[in-house]
Amino acid sequence: MSVIDSFRPSTERSRLLHDRRLPVGVTAGLFVVMFGFGAFRYQSYGFLDGQVFMNLFIDNGYLLAAAVGATFVILTGGIDLSVGSIIGFTTMLTAWLVEKQGLPLLLVAPIALGVGAFGGYLMGYVIHHFEIEPFIVTLAGLFFFRGLCLVISKESISITDPTVNNLAQTHVPLPGGAFLSIAAVISLAVLAVAFYVLHYTRFGRRVYAIGGNEQSALLMGLPVAGTKIAVYTVSGFCSALSGLLFTLYIQSGDPLHAVGLELDAIAAVVVGGTLLTGGSGYVIGTLFGVLVLGLIKTLIQFEGTLSSWWTKIATGVLLFAFILIQRTMTARRRA
């Protein structure tokens, strides 16, 4: 394809269209436009208050953490459907251990993270070593973890533990009077770590190489097995972390928490410009994907008259638009 590319007149326009950063730019642009629309329409309702912007991070921090994990998997050309279930299971496990068993959160958090990462590791192991479609293995993971939630308890467990409540209510002050929650800060830290790992480490380059062409990566001598399994482990870890953040956000464990959240995470990754075929995309795009999805919810809240199902329809429409953009871009690149 590079041969054909070099025969093309390298006009400004074609160079722009071939830029892999374009999808992220489009999403960021869309976010700005939507935010501008909100600022214009809901001027008198205090939309431009700094806290409204910060609330995007507070209300969607858990989604960001999960979507970052999903980005790793999707970059290798895989998919992880177990995200929502692991989140739900983590809320349940945390609530059960803290409330019913009386363990301190400091001990529970590593256990929850370990269980999530181990679940991801197992799925990655089966996917790679037995060559079963990631789709079906993580689907089994979805059933399994959701089932485990219900095994722990059919009913919701609310958390009264003072450590959790304190953490949940701690405000991290920002200049200008606004604040972030601990969960939002952690999710941003996860994003920063993922950014560093994907773009500045050997592991990150392997992830992109496998997504670009697994066969080539193997022939090149890259440790494909280890990387693929690691990617699902990362996703499981991020899901469990997201579950902990969700527990902080909602302060309860419920077997029906985060049902279908894997789709939100995948949608965020796609809207953020990562190609589902793998090998191309930026984790920073995922941030914008999450922000755009969050902004839809915020706008619908401010509108007041619209009902919650419009969120789903708008998400679907947005997903469609971005897939079309991706499609035209990859078609051009391959043409």
Added chain:
Amino acid sequence: MSLNSLWRAATQHRLFWPVAALIALLVVNVPFTPGFFEIHVKNGHLYGSLVSIVLFGSPLILVAIGMTLVIATGGIDLSVGAVVAISGALACLVVSKQDDQNAVAGVLLAFALALAVALVCGAWNGLLVARLGIQPIIATLILMVAGRGIAQLITGGQIITVNSDAYSLIGGGYWLALPFSLFVVALVVALSMALTRRTALGLLVEAVGGNAEASRLVGIRSRRIKIMAYVFCGLCAGIAGLMISSNVSAADGNNAGLWIELDAILAVVIGGTPLTGGRFHLGGTIIGALIIQTLTTTIYTIGVPTQTNLVFKAVVVIVVCLMQSPLFRAKVFGARRRGPARRSPGAPVDAAQQMEVSP
């Protein structure tokens, strides 16, 4: 034929393991439910555990049949659950608006509208996949996300209840002493079997699933075949939606058909159709759907807490997939097998493979 080779011939049949699993599951029920296999006649209707398994399994069988064809073309349809919700919501809305909810004409109109919308949903998925070339998982993800929103939009976020005998026939009614849904399922199964096994259509579908580009080059209209598969799948999901809503006489945009796409995919996989596309087995899919329904029933009757249902299903999925994985079989049973492992339980052994083994 010696007993040994007869046994081998039986175990080689592609339906052997699914049927064995189904029978085993049914037998497990006997000690827990005395008279599990008995079928009584009450008020001119057949009653019994087997009848209710078929009755409650009907929507799943329908969705799984549609899903089989989509998977055979190398695709997947995640939106069936949403289509189930949309079709049920629309039909219930139309019926509930009528003065006389029992009027057959009104119910038929509701069915026609709901199925038309289901067709449109299928066509939309098909166009995205075949015309725009979007990955099936993602193309159908759009409708999966937006579809539930649309269903809730139709019902206004409420659960619409209807009170119509004519409407409740399709999902919960009886005809000739048998559940009416059984006839619907039989009709759809007969039609799809006739179309795919008595005409060249099945072969074309397998060709497209095997290699879409190659099939296009030999002159098969692969795009049209793919679109047809999604339209058929949408239609099946639409009928299933009517059944589910009719069975409970209500439409719930949020929960109707929740996770049915996963059960349907599972049924297809258990039935021996590989997710990679190509060969498909409608008979296997029906057995697969019955296995899932029986599993659900068994979990209820055995007295295992119902919440472990999902864990059981997960274990079943993973065991079935592992058994189907050539690599897993090679690693676990490798010592006993000579020659390379086969691709799928249904695939014939390549001539080349046989030649490798024979010298």
